Amino acid sequence: MLNYNVITKLVKENSKILDLGCGNGTLFKMLVDKKHAKGVGVEIDENCVIESLKKGLSVIQGDLDEGLKQFPDKSFDYAILNQTLQSTNNPEYVIEEMLRVSNRSIVSFPNFAYWKVRFYLFFKGKMPKSRALPYEWHNTPNIHLLTVNDFFEFCKKRNIKIEESVYLTRKKARSGILIRTITNFFTEEAVFVISK
Amino acid sequence: MEDKVIVETKYYKIDKPVELECKRELRGIQVAYETYGTLNEQGDNAILILHALTADAHAAHYNSPEDKKPGWWDTMIGDGKAFDTKRFFVICSNVLGGCKGTTGPSSINPQTGREYALDFPVITVNDMVKVQKELIDHLGVKKLIVVGGSMGGMQALEWSIEHPDMVKSTIIIACTPRLTAQGIAFNAVGRNAIISDKNFNNGNYYHGEHPERGLSIARMIGHITYLCEEAMHNKFGRDFKDKPSFDFGVDFQVESYLEHQGRIFVDRFDANSYLYITKAVDYYDPARKYGSLENALKDTKSRFLIISFSSDWLFSTEQAKIMADALIHINKEVSFVELKSNCGHDAFLIEWEKQTKIIESFLKG
Numbered sequence: 376m377l378n379y380n381v382i383t384k385l386v387k388e389n390s391k392i393l394d395l396g397c398g399n400g401t402l403f404k405m406l407v408d409k410k411h412a413k414g415v416g417v418e419i420d421e422n423c424v425i426e427s428l429k430k431g432l433s434v435i436q437g438d439l440d441e442g443l444k445q446f447p448d449k450s451f452d453y454a455i456l457n458q459t460l461q462s463t464n465n466p467e468y469v470i471e472e473m474l475r476v477s478n479r480s481i482v483s484f485p486n487f488a489y490w491k492v493r494f495y496l497f498f499k500g501k502m503p504k505s506r507a508l509p510y511e512w513h514n515t516p517n518i519h520l521l522t523v524n525d526f527f528e529f530c531k532k533r534n535i536k537i538e539e540s541v542y543l544t545r546k547k548a549r550s551g552i553l554i555r556t557i558t559n560f561f562t563e564e565a566v567f568v569i570s571k
Numbered sequence: 572m573e574d575k576v577i578v579e580t581k582y583y584k585i586d587k588p589v590e591l592e593c594k595r596e597l598r599g600i601q602v603a604y605e606t607y608g609t610l611n612e613q614g615d616n617a618i619l620i621l622h623a624l625t626a627d628a629h630a631a632h633y634n635s636p637e638d639k640k641p642g643w644w645d646t647m648i649g650d651g652k653a654f655d656t657k658r659f660f661v662i663c664s665n666v667l668g669g670c671k672g673t674t675g676p677s678s679i680n681p682q683t684g685r686e687y688a689l690d691f692p693v694i695t696v697n698d699m700v701k702v703q704k705e706l707i708d709h710l711g712v713k714k715l716i717v718v719g720g721s722m723g724g725m726q727a728l729e730w731s732i733e734h735p736d737m738v739k740s741t742i743i744i745a746c747t748p749r750l751t752a753q754g755i756a757f758n759a760v761g762r763n764a765i766i767s768d769k770n771f772n773n774g775n776y777y778h779g780e781h782p783e784r785g786l787s788i789a790r791m792i793g794h795i796t797y798l799c800e801e802a803m804h805n806k807f808g809r810d811f812k813d814k815p816s817f818d819f820g821v822d823f824q825v826e827s828y829l830e831h832q833g834r835i836f837v838d839r840f841d842a843n844s845y846l847y848i849t850k851a852v853d854y855y856d857p858a859r860k861y862g863s864l865e866n867a868l869k870d871t872k873s874r875f876l877i878i879s880f881s882s883d884w885l886f887s888t889e890q891a892k893i894m895a896d897a898l899i900h901i902n903k904e905v906s907f908v909e910l911k912s913n914c915g916h917d918a919f920l921i922e923w924e925k926q927t928k929i930i931e932s933f934l935k936g
Binding site for chain 2: 391413415421424425426428429430431432433434435436437445446447450
């Protein structure tokens with residue numbers, strides 16, 4: 376997966392990571408194997424926890440929306456929230472907590488302003504579905520969908536520093552931004568490194 | 572039907588005196604144990620199963636072909652099971668202070684030729700581990716995985732603290748790093764029931780009537796804490812055994828269950844052992860001993876897996892998380908899982924399928 380490769384590149388060697396919503400542990404395992412990362416994953420789904428355990432990963436079963444109280448301030452090099460922000464109940468709280476417990480946080484999400492998403496809504500008049508957003512409106516876990524522009528605004532208001540940004544289309548990842556409007560239009564998925 | 576695997580309970584006598592946490596010495600300690608599977612040449616494929624309050628060394632298989640029931644954790648130990656005897660050398664021993672073959676208050680004091688009764692020193696979880704360590708060394712085990720539920724989890728935790736170079740992995744199930752005030756209170760009531768039994772005779776009852784009523788009441792209290800409201804509701808509801816009797820006999824199904832549990836318990840357990848072992852559970856508190864749980868665990872080298880059950884209010888998820896959090900704070904490898912169950916504290920003995928999935932994965936990883 377492209378975003379896994381992007382995140383793996385962003386993480387420095389021997390880092391201590393907190394992988395929030397680590398799923399079946401694929402990304403976490405990649406970071407352990409390729410970057411000698413250590414750390415812990417947090418995952419709510421029992422079957423995903425089992426898959427992560429099989430990979431030899433440390434994983435804590437828990438709900439991100441309940442916060443990261445057990446983790447002391449700045450106790451990780453990176454807190455990672457891959458494709459999960461849009462499905463949290465309280466994204467603001469989750470991001471504030473990530474910034475508290477880590478030196479840098481990596482957040483990735485599907486961009487709702489991607490042109491295909493826009494066209495889907497525009498022409499079909501229905502809630503957009505795509506590879507990144509495969510659910511129906513009534514069963515989607517994605518309750519807080521956002522766009523690249525939304526995220527910039529969110530960070531600016533809270534004095535969150537954007538250290539790096541990578542924009543992904545189906546086949547390519549590109550760093551940095553040219554013209555915000557155009558980037559927002561062509562990005563299917565965005566990855567940000569933020570700090571506070 | 573599959574053939575019954577027969578296993579023999581063995582006994583090991585520790586030939587040197589063991590100094591206990593209370594500073595007293597015990598001589599001639601005997602340990603009852605069973606083993607399943609084969610120890611490899613390196614002596615590093617061992618799993619030590621640590622039992623809860625009233626269990627024994629007979630964790631798996633059958634002691635004789637006539638036995639109706641296998642060992643208490645047979646669902647988890649054996650060929651192809653969570654603790655796979657093809658891969659691991661599994662050991663379980665009866666705890667110090669018990670009454671199932673390991674030295675305890677009902678054993679004969681070599682100095683007097685009579686049962687220890689209340690002359691038996693007050694033992695701790697640390698002492699239980701000390702005795703297990705003697706057995707482990709005797710068996711030639713160099714490295715091991717320690718596993719326990721409830722009080723067994725306390726022993727597992729203590730193993731990881733006391734023998735960091737030996738313990739590779741620690742699996743702690745339905746456990747707490749220190750009993751809550753509520754837990755101590757229930758144990759205290761149980762002990763009171765025993766001590767106030769007319770037959771208790773300051774513990775010297777071995778040659779007369781045993782304090783059976785007291786012990787059975789203690790067991791009833793225990794059973795209330797091992798279940799939860801939902802489990803009791805599902806099992807018994809408000810059902811009558813027959814119809815209201817308009818006296819104070821056993822009317823409800825739940826009363827009948829408790830009576831039954833109390834009655835069968837007195838045939839298999841010693842009242843003095845109950846006093847000693849519950850006391851050891853009450854006392855256990857590594858955070859107090861080391862200043863903090865983090866400090867207690869700082870030298871551990873083990874991977875940890877901590878499992879709690881959603882409906883267990885005696886050894887709750889919150890309690891289990893205290894251990895997970897402390898390990899996180901000091902950068903240890905720890906995984907934590909809360910399994911959904913409506914069986915209360917008893918879940919660790921019942922929900923073997925769910926536990927198997929988690930434990931198998933952890934042991935594979």
